[in-house]
Amino acid sequence: MKEKIRKKILELCLDEFISMEDVKKISNLFSINSRDIEKISLEIGITPFRYKRNQATISPKMQLTLFNSCVAIVGCGGLGGHIAENLTRVGIGHLILIDFDTFEEHNLNRQNFSSYENIGKKKVAVLKEELLKINPTIKIETHIKEFIPKEDFYLLKKSNVIVDALDDPKVKLELSFLAKNYEKNFVHGAIAGFSGQFCTNSTLENLYRSTDKGAEIFVGNPSFSVTFAASIQTSEILKLILNIGQNLEDTVLMTNLLENEFILL
Amino acid sequence: MPKVTIKLFAQYREGRFKVAQKEYKDGTTTKDVIEELGVAEKLPLGVLMVNSRHVDENYVLKEGDTVALFPKVGGG
Numbered sequence A: 001m002k003e004k005i006r007k008k009i010l011e012l013c014l015d016e017f018i019s020m021e022d023v024k025k026i027s028n029l030f031s032i033n034s035r036d037i038e039k040i041s042l043e044i045g046i047t048p049f050r051y052k053r054n055q056a057t058i059s060p061k062m063q064l065t066l067f068n069s070c071v072a073i074v075g076c077g078g079l080g081g082h083i084a085e086n087l088t089r090v091g092i093g094h095l096i097l098i099d100f101d102t103f104e105e106h107n108l109n110r111q112n113f114s115s116y117e118n119i120g121k122k123k124v125a126v127l128k129e130e131l132l133k134i135n136p137t138i139k140i141e142t143h144i145k146e147f148i149p150k151e152d153f154y155l156l157k158k159s160n161v162i163v164d165a166l167d168d169p170k171v172k173l174e175l176s177f178l179a180k181n182y183e184k185n186f187v188h189g190a191i192a193g194f195s196g197q198f199c200t201n202s203t204l205e206n207l208y209r210s211t212d213k214g215a216e217i218f219v220g221n222p223s224f225s226v227t228f229a230a231s232i233q234t235s236e237i238l239k240l241i242l243n244i245g246q247n248l249e250d251t252v253l254m255t256n257l258l259e260n261e262f263i264l265l
Numbered sequence B: 001m002p003k004v005t006i007k008l009f010a011q012y013r014e015g016r017f018k019v020a021q022k023e024y025k026d027g028t029t030t031k032d033v034i035e036e037l038g039v040a041e042k043l044p045l046g047v048l049m050v051n052s053r054h055v056d057e058n059y060v061l062k063e064g065d066t067v068a069l070f071p072k073v074g075g076g
Helices: A002-012 A020-030 A034-043 A049-054 A060-067 A078-090 A123-134 A149-156 A169-181 A223-242 B030-037
Strands: A070-074 A094-098 A139-143 A161-164 A185-192 A195-200 A253-256 A261-264 B003-008 B019-023 B045-050 B066-071
Touching: A002 A020, A002 A034, A020 A034, A034 A060, A049 A078, A060 A223, A070 A078, A070 A149, A078 A094, A078 A123, A078 A185, A078 A223, A094 A123, A094 A149, A123 A139, A149 A169, A161 A169, A161 A223, A169 A185, A185 A223, A195 A223, A223 A253, B003 B030, B030 B045, B030 B066
Parallel strands: A070 A094, A070 A161, A094 A139, A161 A185, B003 B066
Antiparallel strands: A185 A195, A195 A253, A253 A261, B003 B019, B045 B066
8 A cells, every 4th residue: 555655655746745735635645644655755755845845954754854854832922923834844853832821902012913803712722723824734732721841741741842932931931841851852932022031951041040031021022022032932942853954052042133143152 | 449340231231331441340250240230230131251151140250361241032
């Protein structure tokens, strides 16, 4: 059966790419879901067409690694919503999204997929629906709950990377220690006004010496800082999964878009 | 009387300075500097470094130290 599917993929592909339409055709023909067809396709070096512009930055082999990876995003407001879209477009095969919140009008300045139409809807439910429109073959697991690190850490155990997209220093700090204890990859990001801070696989006690909220309470979270931060975190996640480049390990990146300062501590 | 360099970052610069040279009494701690500047009155302190190393607020300043103060960044 798998051999027949491979043959069909090779027959329909064009220049080592296969379209969603053809994936669906094969899926119907063999009564196997599109996700499994894409997996078989990637295994023989045929890339789904949606990833064409990922290449050659991301090779077909890397694309398969991403497909087989799981990333847990804790907090799906500003950072989490944009990170989730980035990861969906780049081709992470499995996302775990955790957030208790519903969209409100004051989210519209920055939060992905927030709109007047979506006010009152659960953020993770909207995200899942919209992300599957972009990439119907990824697996998205949602948990509508307030994340309590000690109680809910088990939800993250199958992930390759845990993403801190939370907005509460106390929870961020606790999550960073749990990630370290369980030897999980951990990508931290936070913003306030024009400022951002990022680090990978570090605990956060030097950034959060007290657990009260930060400057964001006074200076807010504008859209450009959020999308900038989401991009930095996304690239940290990819580098961890693909084992390429250099991560923000044993350092902290402090950014200030107002004065174009990018400082490694 | 240690002479030190104080570097402020992000919103802490507003109405203050980016870099300044200051002279303090012997025994002055980073906590005293933070209070004197009033930086943490509104925006909580995040990173506190002396000579590129994280320190706590009880660090006693020495001649030639460079102190760096960042507001806490916690938004998502």
